[in-house]
Amino acid sequence: MKQMTKSCSTLEKVSFSQFLTDFEETLKNQFRREGDINKLSLKRGLSPAIWKEIMSNAPLSVAIPEAYGGRGSQVKECLALMAAASYESLPLSLTFGINIALFLEPVAKYANEEVKAEIFNRFLTEQNMGGLMITEPEYGSDALNMKTAHKELNDCYRIKGIKHWQGLTGLADYWIIASRKALPTGDLNRDIEFFICDVTQEGQEIEVEEYFDSIGLYMIPYGRNKLNLKIPKKYKLEPESTGIKMMLDILHRSRMQFPGMGMGFIKRMLDESIAHCKNRIVGASNLLALDQVQFQISRIQSAYTLCSAMCSRSSEISSFENNLATQGLEANSMKAMVADLMQESSQLLAQMSGAKGYRISHIGGRGVMDSRPFQVFEGSNEMLYSQIAEMVFREMKKQKRLNLLDYLKNHPLTAKVSDHFRKELNFIIDAIVPQRKLVDLGKILARVISAGYVKELYEKGFRKDLVDSCIETVEQEVAALVSSFKFPNTNTVIYDYAENSSWLKYS
Numbered sequence: 025m026k027q028m029t030k031s032c033s034t035l036e037k038v039s040f041s042q043f044l045t046d047f048e049e050t051l052k053n054q055f056r057r058e059g060d061i062n063k064l065s066l067k068r069g070l071s072p073a074i075w076k077e078i079m080s081n082a083p084l085s086v087a088i089p090e091a092y093g094g095r096g097s098q099v100k101e102c103l104a105l106m107a108a109a110s111y112e113s114l115p116l117s118l119t120f121g122i123n124i125a126l127f128l129e130p131v132a133k134y135a136n137e138e139v140k141a142e143i144f145n146r147f148l149t150e151q152n153m154g155g156l157m158i159t160e161p162e163y164g165s166d167a168l169n170m171k172t173a174h175k176e177l178n179d180c181y182r183i184k185g186i187k188h189w190q191g192l193t194g195l196a197d198y199w200i201i202a203s204r205k206a207l208p209t210g211d212l213n214r215d216i217e218f219f220i221c222d223v224t225q226e227g228q229e230i231e232v233e234e235y236f237d238s239i240g241l242y243m244i245p246y247g248r249n250k251l252n253l254k255i256p257k258k259y260k261l262e263p264e265s266t267g268i269k270m271m272l273d274i275l276h277r278s279r280m281q282f283p284g285m286g287m288g289f290i291k292r293m294l295d296e297s298i299a300h301c302k303n304r305i306v307g308a309s310n311l312l313a314l315d316q317v318q319f320q321i322s323r324i325q326s327a328y329t330l331c332s333a334m335c336s337r338s339s340e341i342s343s344f345e346n347n348l349a350t351q352g353l354e355a356n357s358m359k360a361m362v363a364d365l366m367q368e369s370s371q372l373l374a375q376m377s378g379a380k381g382y383r384i385s386h387i388g389g390r391g392v393m394d395s396r397p398f399q400v401f402e403g404s405n406e407m408l409y410s411q412i413a414e415m416v417f418r419e420m421k422k423q424k425r426l427n428l429l430d431y432l433k434n435h436p437l438t439a440k441v442s443d444h445f446r447k448e449l450n451f452i453i454d455a456i457v458p459q460r461k462l463v464d465l466g467k468i469l470a471r472v473i474s475a476g477y478v479k480e481l482y483e484k485g486f487r488k489d490l491v492d493s494c495i496e497t498v499e500q501e502v503a504a505l506v507s508s509f510k511f512p513n514t515n516t517v518i519y520d521y522a523e524n525s526s527w528l529k530y531s
Contacts, residue, residue, distance in 0.1 A: 409466025
């Protein structure tokens with residue numbers, strides 16, 4: 025897998041359009057002509073021969089600064105690369121996303137200058153890969169209470185702990201590892217620190233205790249990792265302020281790159297849906313003659329427009345030169361929205377494809393399984409929607425604007441589209457909102473914010489018919505969510521439900 029790639033000097037001579045075209049052609053050859061995507065999708069990892077071809081043009085060079093031989097780490101190039109990959113293979117795109125957002129960009133921004141050159145050179149010339157270790161078995165989203173700990177020795181840091189569900193487990197050459205400093209009292213420091221681990225070096229080997237039998241995303245290995253490491257001091261990342269803010273900056277930037285992974289995937293679902301419904305004859309006409317089919321495809325088309333708008337917005341604001349620690353509202357909205365759009369688009373394609381859509385070898389059926397984890401990892405969507413609502417609600421109370429429409433009319437992300445939702449969102453939010461209602465409110469806000477991105481994309485010249493259709497779809501969805509938000513649902517679990525609840529007694 026570690027074959028030599030093209031030299032850095034070659035990369036500098038190729039325009040990005042040519043670079044992307046060459047990459048797309050390589051993927052077509054591997055996934056459609058020479059390889060069998062239906063078989064490849066059911067295997068863990070890729071064969072060395074296929075991986076060598078995919079990496080032959082050094083695709084990860086898009087995330088490496090020019091000073092180190094890369095293409096310059098421009099967000100739009102990173103997103104375009106992930107979109108090209110996800111059109112053919114969502115797991116491949118996620119592999120690139122892990123490397124770019126969770127390793128290469130943090131290294132470029134926070135690593136010691138002494139270590140950058142070696143790391144970037146190995147990515148460009150030896151097809152190395154890297155990932156991020158935060159999640160622990162007992163502390164999933166509760167990262168601030170992680171138990172992985174480190175002590176500072178004379179020439180290194182000693183790190184011990186357990187991490188799990190890291191994408192590229194057992195496959196990555198480098199890891200950025202999150203840890204808390206062990207204090208003399210036996211407690212752990214509240215702040216979080218990050219270290220670069222090179223598994224090829226003595227004392228930095230990571231023991232994989234178990235590989236998980238994950239459903240979907242078969243190409244990417246996940247597992248449980250035992251850490252007992254000695255990391256040289258120069259491989260510690262240096263935060264601009266605190267480690268927690270560095271973690272937020274990294275995670276928010278990663279969430280803002282979800283639209284890149286979603287873009288190609290949703291486009292593939294749209295293209296496959298149109299092609300299938302054109303060719304599938306039912307009675308005297310094809311499926312496109314059915315009104316319900318038109319509605320279903322229009323939803324995927326709206327997802328395509330929304331994701332396009334989020335890619336455009338992310339390209340503007342998520343460069344690693346910008347600190348995104350405080351940009352949770354947009355980061356959470358993009359991640360949660362894209363994940364929902366991916367899952368719905370694949371479900372719709374599978375449904376329209378009939379029985380064959382529920383074969384794992386089918387692009388729609390496989391897409392359902394591959395896109396489902398996106399609603400869970402890097403923060404479950406329910407949690408992110410709740411956080412969106414809480415962020416906005418705190419700001420509303422600070423401004424003394426408790427009418428939702430009034431607030432959104434004056435918010436820079438939603439001011440241009442608030443009028444489209446004036447009927448639905450003209451209401452006062454209660455002082456206390458139950459968590460289940462916060463999720464509904466977060467979904468509403470994420471969709472209105474995304475509609476704002478669409479409006480901005482239209483002002484740049486994006487075609488009007490797609491924008492109009494998309495806004496109408498979002499309006500309908502917001503109306504349904506507002507109805508759910510206002511409905512007085514207080515249902516709780518009935519734990520002793522089995523008593524007097526067998527239908528056989530009453531039949």
